[in-house]
Amino acid sequence: MPVDIGIFLPDAADVEIREATYHAVDAELDSIWSGDHLANGVPVLDGMLTLATAAAVTECIDIGFAVLLPALRPHVCAAKQIATLQHLTGGDRLHLGIGVGDHQSGWDAVGVDPTTRGRRTDEFLRLLPSLLSGEPTALPHGPVVRLAPPVAPPPVWIGGSSPAALRRAARFGDGWFADLHGASDLRAKAARLRELAAEHGRSAPRLATVIHAALTDRPDPGLAERCARRLAATFGMSVEVARRVVVAGTPAQAAEQLAGYAAAGVEKVAVAVDGDWHRGCDLLGQVRQLLNPTPRPKCP
Template sequence: MENFEIGVILPGVAVQRRDGLTLGEAARHAERAGLDGVWHGDHLAVGGPVLDAPIALATAAAATSRVRIGTSVFIPAIRPLVWAAKQVASLQYVSGERLVLGVGSGGGPAQWAAAGVPYGERGRLTDTALGLLPRLLAGEPVLLPDAADGDRRVQLAPAVPMPPVWVGNASAAAIRRAAAFGDGWFPSLISPQDVARGRARLAELADGHGRPAPVIAIGGAAHLGGGATAQAEIAAGISGAYGRPLEEVAGIPLTGQPKEVAERLAEYRAAGASHAVIGISGGDWRRQVELLAEVRDLLRP
């Protein structure tokens, strides 16, 4: 049976303050508990306290030695392409090549407006970034297509190996990008049935590009030990945040005891996923990580 990896989203500023832990302490705790990765989102303008993703993950990398260091997800197109490449290369370097580059093009119109990037250009700019990042990180001279004063060549150093790219979102466009550019498809908050359907389309498109089918990692929201009330509260939050019908997301939250959560994640594994990246949605963060590690152990071959 294939190994199933579980990573955790690092706690935000509010949870760090509430639970009295620093970002480095949180990353070390997840590593010592036995989880496979620590992850951080990339948000510019969300209306609340949030850390810059590359800085947060550099902190996590310095505090750990084994776990994956992952972006969930990095938005390259809200940055000048060379700056995005420099941040990725730096994270890959300081982490000892442990970076997994989750990539997306979301965040809502406010984030793109704050970055001064037209919202309607996000897809094209993301495709451009995915196409050029491997060459930029390899230290090759690259002709930039959108330079302000016309095309120009740049060459970054130090060169680093390109990290695995996991393309976020469950949309048709994301599956297309994952098939064309990615090493992984990284949808969040979807059902095992939707994973299975996406897997079939992903394999078909990747084959058309002459590429192997990318791995599948799912993003989830969990409150281990929580019951029906916790599940309903998390589902309502997902529905409100993403404008999805409540009945569509009611079964998405991962609640209950570790054995129950392991059984739920086994359904995603059967649908084709080999990784899960979990955001903690209730309870003491340290204890939730320890319970998540129990889930990880239950899913070991």
Template structure:
């Protein structure tokens, strides 16, 4: 099973260091989250820079909030990043549920699911080289793989989980193993019911902080600030793994559930975590 790293967002300039260290270690993928009304780096711009600083590690949005973006431009950006990286880009995408992001983007929070379905259908057509529509032709560049970059869909609700079978190549699961089991099995059932060949790729995500007390506290502060809007940060903080044993056990548990990859999401800017986590993975 592959293990990737979710990148911290507090120091964008340091992410080049993270990327180079991760590629030298045992990691498969670099992931980056997306928000609009927040002090995080824009993920597509950032991953394009990391593509130029690396040569083999994959690059993944985790997840990009599709409904906040204009569809044709997003299709072009994703295809461009895919081409620049030599086919190493995975578009992890979701709807986004924070009202302030949608307010700033001028999009309707209530129709975000329907909008994402429409976006994914349009992007699949554009990546296949079809014209955009009346008055507009094809939008390039062509992605590396026929049909476009890999698409993973992050979801929790039943209707959103079924979106994986309609438009995705796999599922991004940001839930602990006891919850992930049911979510992954539902995705697999809907995949089979849709007549899709093979099986969906299953990617799990877990929050980690490995290092001295200052590193763990930095992560806790970052998670608390990011999830403050929920009013339930203690629940999220309860899932933060801070010991090698806990991290190994989580990787094993997700493997037992059939996950193809586990993303260890780092919230502290301490780049020495790359080496510490690499030792755990090895």
């Protein structure tokens, strides 16, 4: 199966999201993605509204969260937002990545104890199917609610690589969204996911990954090392690990590296491009064409 290649929309407040969406469509990418951050004092846009704006200007590209943090919100509010986005986008374009976030995700700002974020996320995932379907749903320590209009549930991709995240993916997820993993690491985690899913009588979750890429139109021998060092500094990881997970080079070189992920069973790749976003988007479109020469349907 060809791997789906998508790009994270720029989240800076000075970027025109509608224009960026058109640019991703013109590059013939398969999907556009957003994260979910409060980021006090940092000028980033709300992910839900960003995706709603992007989805409103074109019907020929998928949209997705990598990842939404539902524990930042009351369960019913998060479910209502998801149901509305699913309804407005036609019911077949939204891919719902779900994660628990970290201690810097803005819990104090919303009055949530960060040590409860895993439990709250599991509660939300347990309630989400009935909330989206419009069934009467008893909220924990609260009333019975019924949301309308009902919608079909979008595919749920569980993010995170901890043992708890893998258990969550096996129990609730249609897929697992990895980040900062090499292809060999993904194979090992996929085997564990199959074991965990079997314990719940479920099929193994599908695989997706977030990739951090530095793309160039001409060979640059030092590019991968520079990108790995930036990645290590940003995420507090060793440069050695960063070297294993970064994708860098020309479109042909990047396609060769991403082919390893496809061989490991990855179906979707959400790419955060390093450097100039528009140029990175164009080069990523070339990567997509090398990996999957079948053109996307033209917009009406």
